[in-house]
Amino acid sequence: MPIGITDEHQALSESLRDWAKGLGGIALARAAEGDASAAFEEVWRGVEEYGVAAIAAPEPAGGGGTLLDAAVALEACAHELLPGPLLGSAVAAYHAGASGLGDLVETIAAGGCGIGLDPVLEVGDRLRGTVRVAYDGGGAAQLLLGARGAEGEERWFLLAAEHADVRPQAGPDLTRRVAEVQVDVDAGTAVEVPGLSGTAVRRTALTLAAAEASGIAQWCLTTAVEYAKVREQFGAPIGSFQAIKHLCAQMLETAEAVAATAWDAASAAADDSDQWSFAAEVAGATALDGAVRAAQDCIQVLGGIGFTFEHDAHLYLRRAVALRSLLDSGDAHAAALSRLAVDGVRRSVRVGLDGKDEEVRPRVREAVAAVAARPEPERRDALVDTALLAPHWPAPYGLGAGPVEQLVIDEELAAAGITRPDIKIAGWAVPTILKHGTDAQRERFVEPSLRGEIVWCQLFSEPGAGSDLASLATRAERVDGGWRLTGQKVWTSLAAEADWAICLARTNPDVAKHKGISYFLVDMRSEGIDVRPLRELTGDALFNEVFLDGVFVPDELVVGEVDGGWRLARTTLANERVAMASTNLGGSVERAVSLVGGRSEADLARVGHAVALSTVCSLLGVRSTLKALAGRGPGAESSVAKLLTVRNRQDASELVVDLLGALALTDDPQVREDLHESQLTRCLSIAGGTTQVLRNVAAERILGLPR
Structure with a gap:
């Protein structure tokens, strides 16, 4: 983009x-x-x-x-x-x-x-x-x-x-x-x-150089992808090789990050000096190195032809290197960014609504005021009663709110100091019920889930079906009045506390593996369910194994059509949700900023890169929101945000431990928390599809590379 x-x-x-x-x-x-x-x-x-x-x-x-x-x-x-x-x-x-x-x-x-x-x-x-x-x-x-x-x-x-x-x-x-x-x-x-001043000249030059870097990165990505689609080796297009897919997907991550930071640096020129300086240093830490890396990766995908003088790729590499040489390395900008962060500067991006909010804001403000007037223990019910808890859901449970109204609601709730409760797995289960369930299912599950009366868990992953979820082996056998489910699920959070589960099971073993799966709602108090905690490397037992031994599920708790569950599993209303940008850099990045004062330039640069990446993740969300306001659906930035957010959290938590040095060996409560975070984040590149599989998906579905 x-x-x-x-x-x-x-x-x-x-x-x-x-x-x-x-x-x-x-x-x-x-x-x-x-x-x-x-x-x-x-x-x-x-x-x-x-x-x-x-x-x-x-x-x-x-x-x-x-x-x-x-x-x-x-x-x-x-x-x-x-x-x-x-x-x-x-x-x-x-x-x-x-x-x-x-x-x-x-x-x-x-x-x-x-x-x-x-x-x-x-x-x-x-x-x-x-x-x-x-x-x-x-x-x-x-x-x-x-x-x-x-x-x-x-x-x-x-x-x-x-x-x-x-x-x-x-x-x-x-x-x-x-x-x-x-x-x-x-x-x-x-x-x-x-x-x-020289500061102003450099800042403007950096802002516009980042824009040039974005053009370079996009050309390099497009050129590499188009070549990978047609160049054959070993009897197949090289774009079908996983190594090339991953390289191109990483180029997509780079190009999206460069575009986001260049956009923000130029947009921030209308803000105060600190905001523009912060945004420009994020661009400096991201875009200049990013363009060089994109050009290098393009040449790698092109192979021998990319190393010739006749191909244009080297001209883009030359331009990218020249821009970086002129305006300093990413490390220099990252160190400057780190100093701004230590001084308390954070990027605050406001989404302009251009008057589109005038019609809805008075009504929203009145509804929020009614919620705020209630005692704290009653506010969740008040949010449900006013349909403000999940306003993007359809009425009567939500408002069917579009992007503008959602942002207005977020702003007004924030101004009133009201935080929505986290509905956790219900945020995945209920949208599927709303879109594909029966009236009876909606009446039975939606409102109680919003009020916190029903806690959900998800029975999808299996020991032999993680990222390849379509290979699941849990079977559902037809019996009088319903189905009996038998199999093993794993990596299930909240299983011990959950009242209900969304569960995928195979109802037809004789068709293609994607086509014989159905979507069930399972009462977690049913006979035949055995929940066994799994102790993770953190020492906690966040996840569970769940064994189903002939668990009965009546017909009325099948969501959608029998054998049609795979489509439902991939369907959610989540892409209709938009949100305001946060000024918070995230727990580990904020912790790293608190530790870096007085450190070396090298440490300042490392923390600055973490600040930059956290900001990039936020900017990708803002750009996705702006696209929604413009009436366009989610694009590449949403997939890239998932990949970069995982890297951001993992790298930042590891950086904190590294900055602690020998103190990481002590039993200080804050240190224990830091270590726990660095261990916990290892699951992020596995859960919900491994990073490697997601890169394959991005390469195939966004970039159009062959399977």
Whole structure:
């Protein structure tokens, strides 16, 4: 998924991709290999005509868009590897416009602008010094350069390249020209950009570089996947090999994470400085390394052809490496992010509803106030009575609430300090009953489940049927009035406390394994059920084995059609639920932040990467919510979020133990809790389908790789 979520941004992205592709920029870049003076004038005339560089400048200066609009544009151009000084020009135009120098935006857009990211010049009566690397400076007509005065104060200037000694260089990135710039002019020759700082220039450059990184990652993913579908080895497409599927699925994870952080960094430009800085450092820790890794993985999937100069893959790798070299490694940004987190900064992303909430908010606020007025022990019943406990469920148990109303309810409940109770496995069981059950089943189970009168467990997994659930062996034999279930289930949480279970059992052994399964509701107090606790590596007994020995289930407790249970098992209304983003980084990441103060740069970087990944997981949820608000169903980000969330929790809990050092050997209560979390999270990459199986699924169902 590209950066843009709205229809307008997606249309802009598609339009610019088509336009940029038609310019033949990659061929021009190849033809200019080794030519330090190449300015790609033909391409730049098109850039000026389309107004791409000035999108984020004020409207009177030829822009009128936001930095997010600019990010969408640069992502699309990077996808086609458009050559020329677009990044530097976009940064300079944005700041010139924001500083009241709108008359210079047209000059920047016409001739291009190189940028120096650090204030290395000296300024007094004269502006002098050497900028070793002016990015996009080769062939650009303008330069945005920083200097320090006699008292060390920062000042930034736009200087016509003709007033400096500009020495272009043909570096490893064939699509861009950097330059060494020597300056020695009267200070009045340059135009000062008021109020600008090196921090602001770097932050803007990082934000737009992350957008370019997203375009690179997407091209690399698409190229690798399309090749894997058609390239054959050993008599089969290489995309059917599990190793290639996993590599492509990991590229999908990377591309989605890069797009999410680039989107957020550009969106955060409208927020306060700390919020933008936090979002930009998340992008720096994620996107720059991510683009390099995506390009490397693309070449790996392509194999020998990817290692040739003739294939374009290496040009994308060169661009990605150049961006990272310019703006520092992911570790540097992660360390900076860690410092912000230690200082208490967290990303707070608000989902704008654009007035769509005005109709429903008064009614919701009134209902929430009625719940808040009840004593604490009565609030659960009040949430049920007002249909606010599961508002996305259909009436009368919910409100059939769409995305906007759900978000309004979340906001109002949070404002009132009301937390919904966790309905646990009922959150899986009841939606299936609502959608596929009978009226009698709905009347019997739905409301009591909401009120907490019924506790559920799930009897799906078996010793021989974990990720391959369709291979389950528990059998259901037809008897007078119903069925008798015999078999063994495992990894069942809440089995000892549960009143009822959702259970899959084989009702027809003579058809394909997916087709002979039925979905039962089982009374856990039935004769023939034996629950045996399983002690896990944590020392706890969270899970259980459940043995069923001829357990009778009447016909009225079969959900849906006999032999139709496999479809039901994969059906849930959960994808209709949207939620607000959390500012909390998660238990282990917050704990790591609390431990890292005063540590080395290496430790700060490790914690910063954990902060970044936790933020990415939250951003994927926000983007999924925004898609729902736009009327589109869940996409790749929901599957990627599952994979990345597991990695986030496992890695963060392990990091905490590592930061504890020798203290991890003590019997301190907090240390015991930290160790327990690091052990408990090992189950996350197994439960609900192993990470490896989920990557196979993502590769086949999202990327379309062959089985």
